[in-house]
Amino acid sequence: MEIIQVPHLYRPSIGGIENYAYRLNNSLSDAGHTTETITTDLSLDGGGPLEKDPNTKYCATTTTVYRNPVSIELYRRVRQSTADVYHLHSPWFLPTVEAAHAISRETPMILTIHGVVPPRHSVRARLLDKAYKPIAQYVLDCMDAVIVLGNSEKQSLLNRFNVPPGRVSVIPNGIRPKQYRVSETDVEAFNRKYGLDPATPTILSVCRLVPVKKPDVLVDAITTHLPDVDLDLVLIGSGDGEFFETLTDRADDRVTFLSTVDFDELQCAYHSSDVFAFTGTSEGLSTVVLEAMNASLPIVSTSAGALSDVITHGNNGWLLTTPPDATEVADAIQFYISNPDRRQAVGRRNRALVESSFDWEEIAARIEDLYQEVV
Template identity: 30%
Template sequence: MRVLHVITGLGIGGAEQQLRLLLRHLPVHSAVVTLTDPGPVAAALRADGVPVTHLGMRGNRDLTALPRLTRLIRRGRYDIVHTHLYRACVYGRIAARLAGVRHVVATEHSLGAVQIEGRPLGTGARALYLATERLGSATVAVSDTVARRLADWGVRPHRVHVVPNGIDAAGLAHDEAARRATRRRLGLPADAYVVGGVGRLVPGKRFDTLVGAVAELPHDVRLLLVGEGPQRERLERLAAASGVDDRVVWAGAVTRDLPALLSAMDVFVSPSADEAFGLAVVEALAAGLPVRYVACPALDDLPPEEAPAARRIGGTVADVAAAVRETRAAHAARPGRCPVPPAAHRYDIARSARQLTTLYRTLYREASDR
């Protein structure tokens, strides 16, 4: 079976990293087309042996990309085209149909309650999405929450299949030696209580709340932010204005060093109020961290006993500061990591790959039967 994955871009981001991890476990011949930005994840995919083509799309309305993508799909004689992220879903579904591919799968990675991929949900964007969704064979939702949102949007429920995001739980396990080495490298004192956050530095992630909370906490509390994005300079100015610029460490974009960075943390806080899954929260749980989050469909869709070290909190600076004080006191009374909870194993990437492979094979058999 030959599958072409079409994605909007391959810079560092959750959907992009998830695609790379997934391709390591899918037992099919896979290739990738990125419409824009052949960034670090493109290089990583090529290092994994996955062919990556950059289409060179110049913007959302670059209609010249459509015939180029159609020709590429036709030449590849793919059995399935699988699209990821809004722009790729719109253009990829149309191109796949024009190229004669009978089955098109789309994964909805980033549909929030009021936004998609960090942009407000407008009526035009919704109408275009629904029009092209009808050209596909199946839409994959990364959580039950996203499946419900798709149905509310107007996607027919029988076309939606839930395949959760996945993690490499074993690869994220806490490493005490890595903790010490990472703290030395980043200039974090061995006895500091380190609050961690991971994600793109964009307004929707609300990392300004974390910076504000650290300003209300004792001097030995530090903030380790892992990620890059357009809000970096604004957050740096906020840290300086709050008098905590010497207590915030900027680790840069999420890379393969993530397990070591998680090992350097003592608590993980996700202040984002609108998520489609909450992958970083699940990764932190796999690293044995207590987690405090404002929104995380991955956990909200499960019974509480599957993630006992995770707790939902309010989204204000005072709420976050109070949560960190509570976890810091618990850590002082009983240092050490939390057991890896069932939720981390439930969302193992190999399991997600098996679910997606079953969907592929079902579609492939249907085409063969006809």
């Protein structure tokens, strides 16, 4: 079977959709399928540690609308391409709309929605969401099948849009748990490199440092509400502009910013930490949360997207209100760093849950089965 994926961004760009599409391509290739990716050249703007993918067509971006790319070349390439199945990603991105229009309705199309509810962190974002809704409905109408990442996401989709329930499949995100095994020597080297004391509790967060991810709430929880607590906060992710400058100004000397790290160092970061925090308000099912659970960390998280399907309050971590409040974030962090036995018990449950329910190879096989159903 020949499958073409059309994400708005792909490797070497770093992000949840990019990682999902990349893992899926690898699994499909291993299963004997032919894969190709068509994306925009905004994927090449990050300057991170990853290389261009040789099986990917990076199309020139014609313009952007609120940082959402439009590519005439992408539209043309998709229209001229042939495949047994096209797999698109999230209706909120304009390349998805372009691809849905370019592909013949006789060819099966599948859409994975990486977060049914888009960002609504400002009045402008809420107005854009309302105005864009008919366009998202058009994309959904073109699809033969829609994948959502959790049961709560399916219910949100059915509440917001006119989609036949039988067309919607719940297939979660996943990771390859065995890829995240690291040696104590590597973790010790990571701690030395970044000046982290293993005896000091470390809070880790991995995300883009942008308003919708609410890293400012996490920094405020540490600096304003836990000013005298002996801990370290490590924030891994890129950021720019005024928001990032404000974020660094609010931080104290317990906060470490790492713009980008390679995969080996990211593994070490998980295993050198004690608590993982996710404060975002718009999400599907975050890969980094699953990675942190696999590293036996308790999760302090909002209930955005499908996260409430994975994290039960008290059993897997602390579910915050959405949007999060800095006082509550501080309370959750204080609870886990003050109760090491509880922290470790939650971590063990999280690792077992990921191994049993979120192994990527099983999830990729379910997606492959869905391809077979629509062909």
